[in-house]
Amino acid sequence: MSDHPAALAGSTLSLNAHVQPWVERLVADADALRVKVTQDASGARVVDAGIVAGGGIEAGLLIGEICLGGFGSVTARSGAVDGWPTWLEVRSSQPVLACLASQYAGWSLSASKEETGGKKFFSLGSGPARALAAKEPLYAELGYRDRADQGVLVMEVDRVPPAVVVQKILRDCALQPQGLTIVLTPTSSEAGTTQVVARVLEVALHKSHEIGFDLSHIVDGVATAPLPSPSPDGVEAMGRTNDAILYGGRVHLSVRGSDEAARALAVKLPSRNSKDYGRSFAEIFKAVEYDFYKIDGALFAPAEVWVSNLDTGSTFHAGGLNMDLLRGLWLKEA
Template sequence: MTDFRSPLAGSPLSVNRLARPLVDRLLAEADALALTVTHDASGACLVDAGIAARGSIEAGLLIGEICMGGLGRVGVRSDGLEGWPTWIEVRSAQPVLACLGSQYAGWSLAASKEETGGKKFFSLGSGPARALAAKEALFGELGYRDQAAAGVLVLEVDRVPPKVVVDKLLRDCGLEPAGLTLILTPTTSLAGTTQVVARVLEVALHKAHELGFALGDIVEGVATAPLPAPSPDGVIAMGRTNDAILYGGRVHLGVRGDDAAARRLAQQLPSRNSRDYGRSFAEIFKEVEYDFYKIDGALFAPAEVWVSNLDSGNTWHAGALNMPLLQGLWLQQA
């Protein structure tokens, strides 16, 4: 019997193998997606999705699916509902593995000025290659580690990672250079903004984990969030992607188990439970002097949540969208 604290123990699924056809498509269609593909001195593949290359929303959708290890679908809806023209839709039949075992940006990658020979480097790695290295404590809780011979990692950066970081990735993932693909997606780009907003379901899974809900009881997930235009200002761009989820994110989780636990999850999950709710993320971030750890953790959650217990057939709803706030931040008067 699988320990409920290790919901992915014994999983036969390989997020890197499942993502590989999507990576191959990204590389094959790079010109059409406005991407640039190069290789570094070691032979690792680098995909510029918004640094010098223009990138695109379509590339961001595909990168979102790559981040989810081929276990999620990311699409776009343009119907003008809720007073905003374009929405990202995400769904997964394996939400814990797709979101926490792959998509979550949990791998801290840093290098000092001395190590880089110039400017210090920092990024959070996200995507399937995290599960090859399994450096985060989260993988011990999940009971999961991938064993694929090739891997892909997404970095939200505005420059190519230095050699010392690439060498670390190869070493920790146990890969040959030809087996590593790095996708670079600054949040100031179309692809970068899109792939971050596509984390709306992952944000809900991470919050459920923080609340102590049994991850093995989460079996389905569907989510939407509005897609803002990227900003050339890095802080504003990051603020917009966060606000899209905190004030415009809708999530429907399918769970099993106890009705009381499902009801409690619905009540506690929405972002409105945070003391920081109601202001733009960029404003909050500046106020705490750009220190994420000073922001109330309860804020990092979708705005509106439904939780359906598939064992009892009961559904609970809590939270609400705050589109007037988003329109005030994003929309200029014609």
């Protein structure tokens, strides 16, 4: 438990109520966004954004904003001058609520072979419905829990979740089936790659939490990262999205408090502090036999960080992009 005050204590903002217009836009524009909307046996709404459906970049941008609970924007821009043609930009004036209480993929959802009647299932749930279930210790630290009769959960999977998992989500979120929307985004799809790279600001918030910075002092955030082409190979696809943030992520946080704390945050945040820095994530992941917990936690951070102290006007900078590494991994010269 953190010694700092609960960053969201007293907040009356509802992630799930606020985000519903974004969810309904995803459903209403399904054909244009190349996603497919169905209902499972319980009556819960399921949006396929890359399993059978195409699920393009535009869908990924909207799903990225859904993951943020609608309390942030995700846009694409041209950025060839920075060494890669397409970049994502993420902004939020509610970064702790949007990134940690909503976007962070922190809800572990699994089912055994016996429960599914076939293949075991595992996924990390992200998005606003996490805050309805509040199963993670993080919510007690934040001092936040949502209440709503509708909820949306995003899952990075390449198959529809089994009925036992859907029932668990409904039960833990206290939702009726017609109130639940599940969005499925395999990382090997354009939509999946886009919505994961859109976590560049969230990665900075999570690292700030891990190193003990007072989250109640983080008041604004802007971040960018290059958008790679997805790989048909699942491990490679996941590796590319991580590399985009670890080596191409640039984050600007606006904070309150002392210059000493702001400077320390800037120094401690960048990914180059990790002993694993400098290799592709896919290579690192394979080297630890696909065990995330064997990877140095300091690696999960943006490449470059700027921290501006609104109380003093000071700005501190640390880290830097490593676009040569990314181009070496992603680019084949014509």
